[in-house]
Amino acid sequence: MEETPSAAPKRELALVSHATYVKEKALRYLFFACAFLAVVTVILIFAFTTYSAFPVFTDIGLANFFSLTWAPSEGEYGIVSLLAGSGLVTVGALVMGVPLGVGTAVYLVEIASDRVRKIISPAVDLLAGIPSIIYGFFGMVIIRPFVAQISDGLGFGALTAWFVLAIMIVPTITTLTMDALNSIPMGIREASYAMGATKWQTIYKVVLPAAKLGIVDAIVLGMGRAIGETMAVLMVVGNAPVIPSSIASPISTLTSQIALDMSYSSGLHRSALFGMGVVLFIISATLVGIVRLISKKRR
Amino acid sequence: MRPSCCPGSYAVSRRSFLACVAAGLMLPLTGCQTSSSSSKQITVAGSTTCLPIAESAAEGYQDETGISVLVSGLGSSAGIEAVANGTADIASSSRQVNADEQKLGLTEIVIAHDGIAVIVNTDNPVQNLSTDQLRDIYAGKITNWSQVGGDDLTIQLVNRDEASGTREAFKSIVMDGAFFDRRAAVLSGTGQVRDVVSRSVGAIGYISLGFVESKFAETAVRAISVNHVEPSEKTIASGGYPISRDLYFYVKGTPTPEAQAYIDYVTSDKMDSIVRDAGFIPVTDDESAGE
Numbered sequence: 001m002e003e004t005p006s007a008a009p010k011r012e013l014a015l016v017s018h019a020t021y022v023k024e025k026a027l028r029y030l031f032f033a034c035a036f037l038a039v040v041t042v043i044l045i046f047a048f049t050t051y052s053a054f055p056v057f058t059d060i061g062l063a064n065f066f067s068l069t070w071a072p073s074e075g076e077y078g079i080v081s082l083l084a085g086s087g088l089v090t091v092g093a094l095v096m097g098v099p100l101g102v103g104t105a106v107y108l109v110e111i112a113s114d115r116v117r118k119i120i121s122p123a124v125d126l127l128a129g130i131p132s133i134i135y136g137f138f139g140m141v142i143i144r145p146f147v148a149q150i151s152d153g154l155g156f157g158a159l160t161a162w163f164v165l166a167i168m169i170v171p172t173i174t175t176l177t178m179d180a181l182n183s184i185p186m187g188i189r190e191a192s193y194a195m196g197a198t199k200w201q202t203i204y205k206v207v208l209p210a211a212k213l214g215i216v217d218a219i220v221l222g223m224g225r226a227i228g229e230t231m232a233v234l235m236v237v238g239n240a241p242v243i244p245s246s247i248a249s250p251i252s253t254l255t256s257q258i259a260l261d262m263s264y265s266s267g268l269h270r271s272a273l274f275g276m277g278v279v280l281f282i283i284s285a286t287l288v289g290i291v292r293l294i295s296k297k298r299r
Numbered sequence: 300m301r302p303s304c305c306p307g308s309y310a311v312s313r314r315s316f317l318a319c320v321a322a323g324l325m326l327p328l329t330g331c332q333t334s335s336s337s338s339k340q341i342t343v344a345g346s347t348t349c350l351p352i353a354e355s356a357a358e359g360y361q362d363e364t365g366i367s368v369l370v371s372g373l374g375s376s377a378g379i380e381a382v383a384n385g386t387a388d389i390a391s392s393s394r395q396v397n398a399d400e401q402k403l404g405l406t407e408i409v410i411a412h413d414g415i416a417v418i419v420n421t422d423n424p425v426q427n428l429s430t431d432q433l434r435d436i437y438a439g440k441i442t443n444w445s446q447v448g449g450d451d452l453t454i455q456l457v458n459r460d461e462a463s464g465t466r467e468a469f470k471s472i473v474m475d476g477a478f479f480d481r482r483a484a485v486l487s488g489t490g491q492v493r494d495v496v497s498r499s500v501g502a503i504g505y506i507s508l509g510f511v512e513s514k515f516a517e518t519a520v521r522a523i524s525v526n527h528v529e530p531s532e533k534t535i536a537s538g539g540y541p542i543s544r545d546l547y548f549y550v551k552g553t554p555t556p557e558a559q560a561y562i563d564y565v566t567s568d569k570m571d572s573i574v575r576d577a578g579f580i581p582v583t584d585d586e587s588a589g590e
Contacts, residue, residue: 073461074478153455154457154495155499156495238485239460239484239485239486264461
């Protein structure tokens with residue numbers, strides 16, 4: 001970037017024609033603009049969200065904002081119950097989804113034959129391509145009645161969301177875990193077999209510990225997907241903004257509440273929704289930060 | 300029933316809008332006819348709940364008479380305001396004028412009735428609830444069906460989202476200042492409420508009467524009577540069923556002949572099926588209810 005157009009021709013592009021030089025330069029700036037757009041977008045969205053959420057600090061007050069009761073029509077904008085809902089839904093989804101995702105990755109990388117892998121791998125990729133509204137519909141029509149039956153309730157609540165989200169985060173976790181496992185040198189496995197270890201012992205004692213940080217990476221990103229998921233969650237949690245009393249009673253999450261209220265909210269209510277957006281932004285930034293830190297450590 | 304739009308937004312019937320634009324373009328061309336063509340346009344403003352009725356009527360009326368009707372949904376209050384200051388010919392409203400608005404001297408015309416049925420699962424033996432019991436159930440004070448003469452079963456509350464006009468009406472008629480229990484499941488559509496209640500024994504919900512019997516759903520729900528009055532088109536039209544409301548048109552003074560013709564069209568039996576499809580009860584039922 002430090003080179004100026006007048007100085008540059010004397011450097012690496014000194015031997016090309018002026019037209020080629022201009023083209024090369026233009027392309028360089030074009031791609032820089034593409035890359036820069038992401039940064040600008042993030043900054044703009046964050047600035048806009050924070051700006052729109054400003055009344056949270058001035059008119060609503062942080063004490064109200066971080067209280068238990070979410071009742072916008074009564075002037076109560078407490079998001080703690082929604083945070084609790086988001087937390088419960090995410091943790092449960094991870095408990096169910098991580099073994100599933102990591103297990104799939106281990107099977108595909110360490111155990112499966114090429115033929116089996118050629119069937120399962122695209123299926124997992126396809127899972128990532130299914131729109132979340134389809135997951136939500138599936139959860140509402142198939143899983144909810146099932147949960148209703150075993151829990152004697154309506155079937156709306158965290159448990160239903162867990163089933164749906166667990167399937168949704170499998171592709172993220174599987175793909176990233178596969179990357180981590182593939183990056184483990186073959187020599188380590190061979191050394192383990194040479195010591196007389198079985199396949200299971202090799203996976204459990206050698207490969208998984210070696211890929212530990214990569215798997216944590218995968219889990220954190222899966223967590224980001226679970227906490228940010230909106231449509232599918234909206235359709236199965238029941239949208240009752242209360243502290244969860246059981247895993248099968250209606251609850252609400254930050255994202256689903258924003259989606260539900262955005263269409264008609266105004267004034268402070270809308271500001272509070274943007275405030276929730278800022279909270280989600282911070283959570284997601286923290287998760288990305290964690291992933292970055294881990295990646296640094298891995299290297 | 301359509302959820303009401305966010306404040307400030309408004310929907311205009313596309314057809315009538317185009318007609319209006321076309322009429323505007325014609326003005327310079329038609330010269331001396333200007334005054335007569337501009338007076339032959341009716342503006343209807345107000346409730347988004349009334350939008351489906353007003354729009355369908357506008358299309359039918361336009362086909363019959365060639366007079367264009369511009370329909371917009373700005374909310375009931377905005378519509379009444381518009382008629383009061385003369386920017387609209389007719390205001391549509393999902394509520395009656397309040398004390399302040401009464402001073403404006405508007406004439407009220409009922410265009411449709413709307414009844415909200417309280418629905419339970421078909422396996423639930425409870426046949427009747429009083430409005431007090433309903434309020435206590437929805438406020439979370441009554442939590443078991445045995446408290447209102449049913450089986451020993453937890454009541455599963457199903458509520459609508461705050462954007463819903465049905466929720467708004469239910470709240471003002473039944474809740475009487477009490478707050479909804481926040482533990483209730485909040486669903487964003489009549490169809491969802493119906494489906495969930497039809498599949499859960501302990502569930503209770505409320506939907507417009509027009510949607511209790513559904514041609515498309517494979518499961519059934521049962522509308523219970525409230526204060527011992529069975530919800531039906533007759534009891535709602537007569538005002539006997541407690542959870543009902545009317546949809547109104549308001550005009551200032553004597554409406555123009557065109558506006559009067561449009562109002563007559565809306566309240567005529569030509570609109571019956573359209574009103575029913577929109578989930579409301581036509582006013583042409585009123586005479587039979589009086590018998």
